[in-house]
Amino acid sequence: MEYAYIFIILACIFGFFMAWGIGANDVANAMGTSVGSGAITIKHAIIIAAIFEFSGALLAGGEVTQTIRKGMIDTSSIAGTPELLIYGMLAALLAAAVWLLVASYYGWPVSTTHSIVGAIVGFAAVGIGMEAVMWGKVGTIAMSWIISPLTAGVIAYALFMSVQKLIIDTADPFANAKRYVPVYIFMVGFIISLVTMFKGLKHVGLDLTTMQAYLFSALIGIGMALVSKIFINRIKHEPSEDKDFHYTNVEKVFAVLMIVTACAMAFAHGSNDVANAVGPIAAIVGIVESGGEIAAKSALPIWVLLLGGVGIVIGLVTYGHRVIATIGTNITELTPSRGFAATLAAATTVVVASGTGMPISTTHTLVGGVLGVGLARGIGALNLRIIRTIFMSWVITLPAGAGLAILFFFILKAIFE
């Protein structure tokens, strides 16, 4: 294949740019609540986010990457012309990246997941043929875009109710917060590590049995609970601070939980969204490496995930602090006990979706979580116009991604042939 290296280099540049955008933009979703409530500084938020986004991308990003790479296109019809798939994947990356730029310039809501899925389906349906799209799988993905915010909403509602029952609505909320918050932290550690380990860590040299996965997850959970217990025990009850608002001290305990949840969210985000940037790269690398054959069984090269992880981290280091700073002041209404319920619900949903290879929108899932707490009458005021905004992002992003991808596909085809 004559332009093999050019294709790979182009793919890496586009993909890296996408990863940068994802890191710069979405880091606020995970860390914004913690910074806004004053639990941690922006600098700490960036460091924490960098560590967990990167590990999420590397450890749990494989499944979704495989879906983007080869889950949506039936390659049997283009077995003889693999370069079509290369043009298509390059076009999809370029389309999503350009759309990301245009949309953020005008301040439109944009989901990178939706743009990349729209782009791939678009070039496949028009550039190759309607029969090349695996409509069943694409339908499942579209369904998951509806189900994931709903699931997060239900989990958030349940979490918020449990916090009310166990902690807030008791005779001594402060003592109960100290008692139960480590239990929640155990849950966070256990669930996130279990889902990650279940999907296998073979690609980083860890091969675990089911029993081992349970055991290690429990150990991670217990370890996190113990460490957080040390921090929680340092929090002293200051009766004077409760004068104006009776739950000030209780919320201080929840702040510890919220930081842990923010780490989980960063991990979940890395695991799902890295695929949007590196899935197409993986597809192109796969074809080039196998000498032009569209191998359905080839393994995912780990450096591709690394590239995505590094891109996300650079994005959040160079630009993320600005995004966090602008929203940090806006969300004083979100106390840690609410922020935790909404974020943990979203993180759990996203990690499970990552495990099953579903590319979903982390932002939409988080919105679902927040609405869940709102429905439990836990938030002072929510702007419901955001639902319309989400709907808009569906209506605009899918055809825009598809249209741009089709355009770039034919341009690339004309250039290289």
Next chain:
Amino acid sequence: MSNYVFRMFGSSPMRPLQDHMGKVHLCAAELVNFFEAVIAQDQARITASQQAVVELEHEADKIKKSLRLSLPKGMFLPVSRRDLLDMLTMQDNIANKSKDIAGLMLGRQMQLPESVAPLFLTYVKRSVDAIAQADTAINELDELVETGFRGREVKVVEKMIKTLNQIESDTDEIQIQIRSIMFKIEIDLPPIDAMFIYRIIEWVGELADLAQRVGSRLQLMLAK
């Protein structure tokens, strides 16, 4: 780049509503000072006190206006928007009524007959107590959001509302006593003055009524 998760959070109307009630309470509480000045027939103090009432009413008005603007349709709130706006209007009526009382008494240079003056002061104080109690109950709104309008906190507020109702019925008792004294002495008063004293009796009673209605509206919010 857009971060529309965080554009979801509107500013909670609970704190401003509490602030508004705080101002209304201050405004009504100034009436105690005003009536003391009227009874002492201290003209300078009467004028100053009436000015203070007017100013506090203005400040409450400002909070009211900005709260109304921050509650556009499409906001998802833990209580109904209608209930919140009604509550605000009722609180506002307390401040307006206080301003009317001070204004009318200053304008007509009203004096209270000696035989009714001490009881009248008790009457005003008890009405202001009702407003203070309503203020205390309203101050639990942010705690109610924290508890999702459930459980112990709801019981705490319900107890406060019960106390508020008792205070209001106290003011009814005192009003009956004042009216019976007035009935005996009204024949010796200039008829128009007597008429206006009756009007002030009514209005002070309305202050307590309004405070009670703020409490009932809060109870409605809890019930949903």
